[in-house]
Amino acid sequence: MSWRDNLPAVRGRILKDEALAPFTWFRVGGPADVLFLPEDEDDLVTFLKGLDENVPILPLGVGSNTLVRDGGVEGVVIRLGKAFGKVEPRGESRIYAGAATLDAVLAREAAKAGIAGLEFYRGVPGSIGGASVMNAGCYGSETKDVLIEAYAVTRAGERVTFSNAQMGFTYRKSARAAEGGLIFTGALFQGRPDDPAAIQARMEEITARRETTQPIREKTGGSTFKNPPGHSSWKLVDAAGWRGKLFGGAMFSPLHANFLINTGEASAADLEGLGEAVRADVKAKLGVDLEWEIKRVGRPKAG
Numbered sequence: 001m002s003w004r005d006n007l008p009a010v011r012g013r014i015l016k017d018e019a020l021a022p023f024t025w026f027r028v029g030g031p032a033d034v035l036f037l038p039e040d041e042d043d044l045v046t047f048l049k050g051l052d053e054n055v056p057i058l059p060l061g062v063g064s065n066t067l068v069r070d071g072g073v074e075g076v077v078i079r080l081g082k083a084f085g086k087v088e089p090r091g092e093s094r095i096y097a098g099a100a101t102l103d104a105v106l107a108r109e110a111a112k113a114g115i116a117g118l119e120f121y122r123g124v125p126g127s128i129g130g131a132s133v134m135n136a137g138c139y140g141s142e143t144k145d146v147l148i149e150a151y152a153v154t155r156a157g158e159r160v161t162f163s164n165a166q167m168g169f170t171y172r173k174s175a176r177a178a179e180g181g182l183i184f185t186g187a188l189f190q191g192r193p194d195d196p197a198a199i200q201a202r203m204e205e206i207t208a209r210r211e212t213t214q215p216i217r218e219k220t221g222g223s224t225f226k227n228p229p230g231h232s233s234w235k236l237v238d239a240a241g242w243r244g245k246l247f248g249g250a251m252f253s254p255l256h257a258n259f260l261i262n263t264g265e266a267s268a269a270d271l272e273g274l275g276e277a278v279r280a281d282v283k284a285k286l287g288v289d290l291e292w293e294i295k296r297v298g299r300p301k302a303g
Helices: 041-050 103-112 119-123 128-134 196-213 233-239 268-286
Strands: 013-019 031-037 057-060 066-068 073-079 087-091 094-098 147-154 159-163 182-190 219-223 250-252 259-262 295-297
Touching (some): 057 182, 103 128, 103 196, 128 182, 259 268
Parallel strands (some): 031 073, 066 295
Antiparallel strands (some): 013 031, 147 159, 147 182, 219 259
């Protein structure tokens, strides 16, 4: 009997061989062996406690910064839904957000509550779970600057809380999250009091800036490569001659050369292949190593 025939009883949905492309912004990728959509945190805990400990798990947020390979994902992909999308001001300019909350929604709700300091999230694609995992940020601010503590469930189904210091934040990374085996369920943030109208005005400036400098309406995953020390990745990609150059159905955006785009017909292999070709070319021509910021998961397609 396969492990897939002996899954824990849950209140949420369990889907086998479910295509993951619709769950990612690139709109590519193969199926998950199992996709689990928990009803709530208790349901998630129950599932993890009852799941064979040898079965790998992969948390998937809104898929804004994830490239799923064409062969799909081994084990269980866990995607948090509506129950994990609550946003709640907690007084003293603090605000809680569930892991499934879109970053832009947190910024909006903080503004309504007169909580400043989280405006930058208006320019970050993705959700709070992903922001906690990768220390997401833009325009000079990062998650590490505002997070008080993050909440997660372990692979064994235990609820845990991590302080900002325990998260081990560095540029686009959390050492705690990198250890694996954690499903982040929410986080508490610290802002500062300000007039909601003033906060909203700053957010509108961020929105306008994004719309004129980034291909936000394309099938993209946001910034493809981390900025190497002393460099901007987009300038390196541009200097190597890859801005707007097609590679199968993939290319780096003519608008922003660090945004990898599915032009409509790309496979995951096209997208990853282009990224690797650019990395090699930038290294050869400019002597700089580019490191992926986009998370690539799953198996290559057989053959």
